[in-house]
Structure formats: structure tokens, C-alpha cells
Amino acid sequence: MQPACHSSYLTLACGHHCHSMTTTAEPVSQSIPRTGDAPSSAEAVVVVRGLTKVFKDFWGRPKARAVDGVDFEVRKGEVFGLLGPNGSGKSTTVKMLLGLLHPTKGHIEVFGKSPRHVATKTRIGYLPEESYLYRYLNSHETLDFFGNLFHLGTTDRRQRTEQLLEMVGLTQTRTRAVGEFSKGMQRRIGLAQALINDPDLVLLDEPTAGLDPIGCREVKDLIIALARRGKTVILSSHLLSDVEDVCDRVVIYYGGKIQAMGPLQNLLSNRDAIRITTPPLPKETMQQVLNLIRMDVSEDKIKIDNPTQNLESYFLEVVARAKQADTQTSGAQSGGKVAAYLQGEADPTLAPNKILERLTLPAALDSAPSAPARPLEPAMNVARLDALAKPNEPVHSPATTAASSAPAAAETEIPPAVDLSKANEKLSTLLNKPKG
Numbered sequence: 001m002q003p004a005c006h007s008s009y010l011t012l013a014c015g016h017h018c019h020s021m022t023t024t025a026e027p028v029s030q031s032i033p034r035t036g037d038a039p040s041s042a043e044a045v046v047v048v049r050g051l052t053k054v055f056k057d058f059w060g061r062p063k064a065r066a067v068d069g070v071d072f073e074v075r076k077g078e079v080f081g082l083l084g085p086n087g088s089g090k091s092t093t094v095k096m097l098l099g100l101l102h103p104t105k106g107h108i109e110v111f112g113k114s115p116r117h118v119a120t121k122t123r124i125g126y127l128p129e130e131s132y133l134y135r136y137l138n139s140h141e142t143l144d145f146f147g148n149l150f151h152l153g154t155t156d157r158r159q160r161t162e163q164l165l166e167m168v169g170l171t172q173t174r175t176r177a178v179g180e181f182s183k184g185m186q187r188r189i190g191l192a193q194a195l196i197n198d199p200d201l202v203l204l205d206e207p208t209a210g211l212d213p214i215g216c217r218e219v220k221d222l223i224i225a226l227a228r229r230g231k232t233v234i235l236s237s238h239l240l241s242d243v244e245d246v247c248d249r250v251v252i253y254y255g256g257k258i259q260a261m262g263p264l265q266n267l268l269s270n271r272d273a274i275r276i277t278t279p280p281l282p283k284e285t286m287q288q289v290l291n292l293i294r295m296d297v298s299e300d301k302i303k304i305d306n307p308t309q310n311l312e313s314y315f316l317e318v319v320a321r322a323k324q325a326d327t328q329t330s331g332a333q334s335g336g337k338v339a340a341y342l343q344g345e346a347d348p349t350l351a352p353n354k355i356l357e358r359l360t361l362p363a364a365l366d367s368a369p370s371a372p373a374r375p376l377e378p379a380m381n382v383a384r385l386d387a388l389a390k391p392n393e394p395v396h397s398p399a400t401t402a403a404s405s406a407p408a409a410a411e412t413e414i415p416p417a418v419d420l421s422k423a424n425e426k427l428s429t430l431l432n433k434p435k436g
Contacts, residue, residue, distance in 0.1 A: 043075065043076040044073045044074070044075055044076075044109075045074050045075065045076050045078075045110070045111060045200070045201055045232045046072075046073065046074035046080075046097060046108075046109070046110055046201070046232070046234070047073050047107070047108070047109040048070055048071060048072050048073070048093075048097075048106070048107070048108055049071055049106060049107040049108075050069055050070075050071065050105060050106040050107060051067055051069070051070040051071070051093070051096065051103055051105075051106035051107070051108060052065070052067055052068055052069055052070075052103060052104050052105040052106050053065075053066045053067040053089075053092050053096060053101065053103050053104050054066070054104045065256055066089045066092040066256055067089040067092050067093055067096070067103075067256045068089075068255070068256040068257050069106075069257065070089070070093065070106070070256075070257065070258055071258070072251055072258065072261060074232060074234060075232070076230060076232055077227055077228075077230045077231070077232060078227065078232055078233075078248050078249065079223055079224075079227050079233045079235060079246050079247045079248050080232070080233070080234050080235065080247065080248070080249055080250070080251075081234075081235050081236075081237070081243045081247035081249070081250035081251070081264075082094070082234065082235065082236040082250070082251060082253065083236075083237075083240070083243060083250055083251065083252045083253065084252055084253030084254055085253075085254065088253035088254050088255065088256065089253050089255075089256040089257075090236045090253055091129065091205065091236070093253075094203055094205060094234070094236060096108060096115065097110060097115055097203065097234070098115060098121075098124065098126060098203065099114070099115035099116040099117075099121070110124070110201065111123060111200070111201070122150060122197060123197075123199055123200045123201060124199050124200075124201045124202075124203065125194040125195055125196075125197060125199030125201070125202045125203070126194055126202075126203045126205075127187075127190050127191055127193075127194040127202075127203070127204045127205060127207055128190075128205055129205040129206045129209070131186040131187060131189070131190035133178045133186065133189065133190065133193075134178065135177060135178055135179025136177055136178075136179060137177065137178055138174060138175050138176055138177055138178065139165055139170050139173060139174045139175075139176070139178065139189050139192075140161055140165070140174045140175070142178055142189060142193060143157075143160070143161040143164060143165070143189075143192055143193060143196055144157050144158075144161055146193045146196050146197075147160060147161065147196045147197070150196065150197040152196070152197070157196075160196055160198075160339065161196075163339035163340055163342075164192040164195060164196065164339050165192065166339075167192070167218075167222070167338055167339045167342075168188040168189065168191060168192050168218075169188060169215070169218075170185065170188055170189060170192075173185070182210075183209075183210035184210040184211045184212060184215060186210075187207070187208075187209060187210050187211055187215070188211070188215065191204075191207060191219065191222075195339070195342060198342060199231070200230075200231060200232065201231070201232045201233075201234070202226060202231060202232070202233045202234070203233075203234045203236075204223075204233065204234070204235050204236070204237075205236045206236065206237055206238065207219050207223075207235070207237070208220075208237065208239055208242055216239075216242060219242075220242060220245050220246050221338070222338055222342075223235065223246045224246055225338045225342065226342065227246075227248075229342070233246075235247060243264075244264060244268070247264055248263060248264070249261070249262060249263050249264065250262075250264060250267070290302070290304075
């Protein structure tokens with residue numbers, strides 16, 4: 001339950017050309033609890049208490065205190081953001097959550113277990129800041145390799161690979177080596193490998209770095225879809241607009257310590273102003289509204305303007321119009337919908353009109369009538385072959401064949417044996433060997 005406050009956003013209606021009026025208001029005296037301190041009945045997926053990490057030099061002397069006494073929880077189905085400048089301890093925290101680094105002091109639980117618990121790691125998906133992939137494998141082989149690490153069956157690996165490649169927009173480049181990919185395309189295949197095991201906890205370190213605006217929008221849509229399904233997402237990013245679009249709660253690091261934590265709505269709301277959005281109003285009506293506001297608010301504190309869309313929305317509209325005009329591109333395309341297994345949907349039925357999938361179906365499933373098979377004719381005359389193998393014993397056609405009809409006898413008559421002595425003599429001459 002969100003704490004009550006005098007700050008509000010009252011939307012009467014919204015047209016394409018709306019007026020926005022922002023006026024200041026006096027704060028209402030009331031007790032507001034600190035954000036992030038209210039207990040929650042939701043299941044805690046990650047629990048961090050007093051987490052500290054001190055890096056030491058060769059002689060064991062403290063060199064840098066990367067994380068200093070950090071406390072937070074991440075709940076099931078929540079998108080949790082880790083924010084902070086470079087070197088503030090975000091990546092160190094992520095590595096300790098994954099069990100890649102051991103904390104100097106403090107306590108960490110992931111699904112109620114230690115981060116180094118092997119079985120727990122099968123429920124985690126991780127996209128590092130830099131995609132470390134085998135450069136000579138193609139997209140399909142890369143996902144198949146990571147799926148095999150999680151002991152997925154052949155059918156599951158194939159279906160998930162196809163769905164993920166479609167989702168990240170790399171279907172047409174499945175046969176290209178990953179080493180030939182641009183950074184944005186490597187981020188796409190890296191995101192796919194982080195989701196191949198259908199993880200319950202996904203850690204994304206700068207997931208939109210190097211992506212075009214279309215890819216950024218698709219990654220944010222994917223994060224929201226995962227959260228709706230009950231997955232937990234921990235997002236570390238320097239792109240604050242992306243964090244603002246998807247995160248429920250955030251922590252802000254500085255100097256290895258948490259400087260702020262709480263729901264974004266509480267952290268970002270301006271409790272000293274009220275915004276009223278209306279459709280275009282007649283000039284007379286606007287003047288009447290302004291006169292009423294001026295009775296309580298000074299002129300210099302009233303702002304009137306037209307709301308604008310953000311650049312991302314405008315960019316996506318332009319690209320959508322270009323796609324509708326069938327404009328061709330050789331780069332990465334916008335992906336399809338979120339993979340079915342990530343949405344919890346049943347696996348889609350194979351389309352019968354796809355040639356490769358039809359070839360893999362059992363023969364009993366093919367309902368198309370087939371022409372009767374012609375009997376296979378012998379590739380060679382077996383009797384003739386036997387005759388050549390026994391030059392000293394002439395072979396005659398069987399009596400039963402001679403007793404049959406004349407045309408049939410003519411067709412099956414076997415010619416007399418061929419004398420191979422001259423051939424042997426010629427061969428011996430060529431080889432400079434005496435005749436045998």
C-alpha cells in the first residue's frame with residue numbers, strides 16, 4: 001500500500017494536443033514512513049545482510065572496500081534496480097550474489113541457500129556486462145551449447161532455441177558466427193543464452209548497452225513480461241530512463257554504501273506540485289481557470305505548456321512506418337513476441353506448411369496421399385556377374401525360363417561367358433610381368 005500524500009496527478013482527459021498546467025501547493029503535514037522499510041509478505045528471493053567486500057593486495061593488506069555494510073531484499077516477481085556511478089560496488093554485489101566472489105563479511109541468501117549452492121545456480125540466468133561467447137559458434141549452436149549445460153533434452157533445446165532467436169530478432173543470422181556480430185547483436189544473443197534455462201532469477205548487467213532503440217524497447221518489454229510471470233529480475237544499468245520504465249524498487253550506491261532505496265514512485269514524486277492535464281480548452285475557459293488559480297498562487301509559479309512524447313516513442317513510430325512501407329534492412333530486425341516457454345504458454349504446434357518441420361514429422365502424421373511405390377529394379381544383372389566371375393564354366397539360362405513365353409525368354413537370355421585370356425595377356429604386357 002502506497003503512503004498517502006497531498007501530491008496528485010489528476011487526468012481529466014488526454015488529447016493529442018493537450019495543455020499541462022503545473023502549480024505549486026503547500027505541503028500537508030503528515031507522517032510518511034520511510035520507503036523500503038515496510039515489511040512485505042511477499043517471498044524474498046534474495047536476502048542481503050551486512051554485506052561487505054574488501055579487496056586486498058598480495059600481502060593481505062586492505063586495498064579497496066568495494067561494498068560496505070549493504071542490506072536489502074529482493075522479492076519474488078519484482079524488478080529491482082542497482083544504480084550508482086562507476087566503481088560504486090554494483091558489479092561486485094552482483095558477482096557475490098552469483099557466488100563468483102566470496103564476501104569478506106555479511107550474509108547472502110538466494111532462494112534460501114548459499115549463492116555457491118550448485119542446484120540453486122540452475123534457477124539463475126545471468127547476462128554479464130560484456131558478452132563472453134565462443135566466437136566460432138553460430139547463434140543456433142551457441143544456444144544449443146548453453147542448453148546442454150543445463151541438461152535440457154534435445155527437443156526442449158531445439159524449441160527454446162527457435163523461440164529465443166525469433167524473440168531477439170536473430171532468426172535470419174542463425175548461421176553466422178557469433179564472432180562476426182556487432183556489439184548490439186552480441187547483446188541480443190547474450191540475452192537469449194541467459195534465458196535458455198527458463199530461470200526464476202535473472203541478473204542483467206547493462207542489458208541495453210549497444211542496442212538500438214528498438215532492441216531497448218524489446219528488452220524492457222521482456223523484463224516486464226518476466227515479472228508478470230513471477231520471475232525476479234535484478235537490473236544494473238547506467239541508463240536511468242530504462243530503469244525508470246521497468247523497475248519497481250531501486251537502490252542507489254555510492255562509495256560501496258546504499259545512499260537511497262525504495263519504490264520509484266515514492267522516490268521520484270514531487271510532493272510540492274500538482275499537475276492537471278486537460279484536452280485543448282477554449283481561450284475563455286483557460287482564462288477563467290487561470291484567474292481561479294491566481295487567487296491562491298503567484299503568477300511566477302504557474303507554468304503552461306503542451307506535453308510532448310519522449311524521443312524513444314517518436315523513434316519507434318518512425319521505424320514502424322518504415323517497416324509498413326516494406327523498407328529492407330540487412331541489420332538486426334525487431335524480434336517477435338516473448339518466447340512461449342518464458343510466458344508459461346504451451347509449446348506452439350508445428351505449422352504443417354513449413355517444409356523442414358514437415359520433413360521431421362513421422363510418416364503416420366503425413367495425411368497427404370502418396371503415389372504407390374514402384375518396385376525397385378535390380379541395379380545389375382546378377383547372373384551376368386556370376387558368369388564373369390566363372391569364365392571356364394559357361395552359364396546357360398534356366399530350363400524354366402526357356403519354357404516360358406518367347407519374348408520373356410529373349411529378354412532373360414544370358415549371353416555366353418566372355419573369354420578373358422586375351423585381356424589377362426594384355427594386362428600382363430602393360431605391367432611387364434610374365435603371363436600367369
